[in-house]
Amino acid sequence: MPATQTSNDASLRQAMDHIPEGIAVFDPGLRLVASNQRYNTLLDLPEELIKIGTPLFDIALFLGDRGDFGPGDAARLAIERINELTASPTTVTHRLGNAGQTLEFHSSRLPNGGLVISFTDATARVRAESALAGVNSSLEERVAERTAALTRVNAELEMARAKADAANHDKTRFLAAASHDLLQPLNAARLYTSTLIERAQSTGLADLANSIEASLTAVEDIMSALLDISRIDSGALRPAPTPVSGRDLLKRLEVEFGPMARERNISLRIMATDASVLVDRMLVGRIVQNLVSNAIKYTHPGGRVLVGLRRRGSRMRLDVIDTGIGFNRDQHKLLFAEFSRLERGARMAQGLGLGLSIVQRLVAALGLTLELDSHEGHGSRFSVFLPATRTIRPAPDATAVAPEVNFGTLGLKILCVDNERAIIEAMEGLLRHWGCDVRSALSLKQIDRERLLEGWYPDLVLMDYHLDQTSGLDAIEWLRHNVGGHLPAALVTADRSPAVRALAEERGIAVVNKPVKPAALRAAISGLANQSRTPAKRVVS
Structure with a gap:
């Protein structure tokens, strides 16, 4: 053999010995052509089995007899192992080594029919994969446990919500029934008192009759406010917007609040309008009633209250403007809190401080916008923005006539x-x-x-x-x-x-x-x- 060829073979063998993987090459007859040191070390083969020309069957038979392939007939296990390595153009297999390590084998058929086998000690990687699989399994178990726990909690929350909804529904039904039962005797008392007031005019009983009337009115206001809050909070109010004439929306105010304003020597002015809005007539009417009632209550005698509709872009702005006591910006939140009243207001009028809280809740329930502007000692403007609609004719209403009738x-x-x-x-x-x-x-x-x-x-x-x-x-x-x-x-x-x-x-x-x-x-x-x-x-x- 030429010296150059011998030198190349030596260099190739030296290079193979430095590869971290074990490598062995077999000719078409499956006889050993070459192997590196790593191959010999990992398989722990005797000297006679690493010689050039050693049949692959002899190597496999030795390993089978040693027990590397598990229990059974060594010859049969050797043949099965060779078939496993040569069944496909390329294969990847795993088995335990002699020292209990995990070996990963890669085999490939060469174009001339030969076979090249490479393998490495995959123990660390397999252990890491096994540990990762264990972590994943544990994680999946923990996720499953957490999911089950969350499912239980959600079910409990849903059950609690259903119970709360049922309780709210029952409360609303109870308040509706109770309010009806309570309003019946209150209605009779108001009618008796009205007759008494008219008959007691210019007598010593007039003041007493008026005081009874004021007390009954306070009871009615409290009951109505509590019932409104209950309906809003329980979701019992279902807005039903319809086109409503602005004139139709506002004209009841003179009937309802005119006597109250005249009694307090306050000018109540309702501005005429041809505009129409798309609103829930009853609920928006309740908002306006509360705003006008507050405006009259907290305006000094000789003052003025103005109510009107103004177009602002695609919406109508309903304004309730008064020359009352007013408030500063720092008092805005306090103004809308339940059972909260400003000190000056509490001195002027009785009440629980629920009117504006109901206004705010109704505005939110209807998806409207509330705007306020006020200066302490100079009056206030409360504005509610309403969707405008095509102008319609106001419907005839029995309350449109003046309340003072003989x-x-x-x-x-x-x-x-x-x-x-x-x-x-x-x-x-x-x-x-x-x-x-x-x-x-x-x-x-x-x-x-x-x-x-x-x-x-x-x-x-x-x-x-x-x-x-x-x-x-x-x-x-x-x-x-x-x-x-x-x-x-x-x-x-x-x-x-x-x-x-x-x-x-x-x-x-x-x-x-x-x-x-x-x-x-x-x-x-x-x-x-x-x-x-x-x-x-x-x-x-």
């Missing part, structure tokens, strides 16, 4: 139906004091049984909503069918739900809320009396 000159015949005898008696006393001819009943059966309408046709009917055997709306329909299709009617009810008001409006029936305020009742009766009736009248037989 009923003694009208000679009205009024039918009153309520299932509370105390309310019937109080209503009769007030209406008869106004010069009305009144007939009353506790139910439709009583009207039919006592033939109350024979020879007597009412100009209008005042009907309670919650009757014993039917609703007031159905009772009015029954009366219209039997007495006259155009019989004007008002629903007098403690139920302030939007659904009842909507049903009443669909049937052309006015709504007067209990406890009845004399001014609102007078306005409603005057409006109903002006409604047209058909000449044909049928009486109950």
Whole structure:
């Protein structure tokens, strides 16, 4: 062999011995051609098995006999191992070494049919992978445990939320029922007191009657405020926006707050408008009522309160402006807190400090914007931004007429139906004091049984909503069918739900809320009396 070839072979063998992997090359007959020192060391082969020309079978047989391939016949295990290494063009296999280490074998068939095998000690890597797998398994277990725990917590929270929702629902139902039951005697008391006030004018009992009226009003305000807060917090309020005439939205304010403003010597001015807005009429009406009530309460005698709508871009700004006591910017948060009142305001008017808290909650529930500007000692401006809509004609309303009406000159015949005898008696006393001819009943059966309408046709009917055997709306329909299709009617009810008001409006029936305020009742009766009736009248037989 030439010296150059010998030198190259020596260099190649030396290079192979420095490779960290064990390498062995076999010819097409699977006889050893070359191997490096790492191959011999890792396999711990005897000297005669690392000689050039050693068959691969002899090496595999030695290893099988030594137990490297596990228990069983050594020859069979050797053949299976060779088949495993030569079955594919390339293979990757793992097995335990003689010292218990993990060996990773890579085998490749050469173009001439030979075989090259390389392997390395993969013990550290396999251990790391095993440890990582253990960590992953442990992590998965911990994740599964945490997920199960979170699932349990979420289920418990959902159950607690459901219980809280049920409790809120029950609370709302209870407050609604309780408010109705409490408002009934309060309504009778207000009616009796109104009659007493009118009869006690210019007598020594006038101040006492007015004090009773003020106390009853305070009780009504507190109950209404608490009921409103309960409905808002429980989600019982469901806004139902509809196009509403601005004039229709504001005109009730003069009826409701005109007497209060005149009594306090405050100028209440409602600006005329042709604008229309897209709002929930009842809920926005409640916002405006609270703002106007506050403005009048906290304005000194001789002051002014202005209410109006102004266009601001695509929205309408509803302003309630007063010349009252005002407040500074540092008091904004305190102003909207429940049961919180500014010191100067507490000296001017009684109350729990719930009005503006309800305003803020309603504004949030309706998705509106509230803006305020005030200077202490110089008045305030509260503004609510409302969505504008196409201008519509204001609907006729029984409360549109002036509240100061002399009923003694009208000679009205009024039918009153309520299932509370105390309310019937109080209503009769007030209406008869106004010069009305009144007939009353506790139910439709009583009207039919006592033939109350024979020879007597009412100009209008005042009907309670919650009757014993039917609703007031159905009772009015029954009366219209039997007495006259155009019989004007008002629903007098403690139920302030939007659904009842909507049903009443669909049937052309006015709504007067209990406890009845004399001014609102007078306005409603005057409006109903002006409604047209058909000449044909049928009486109950």
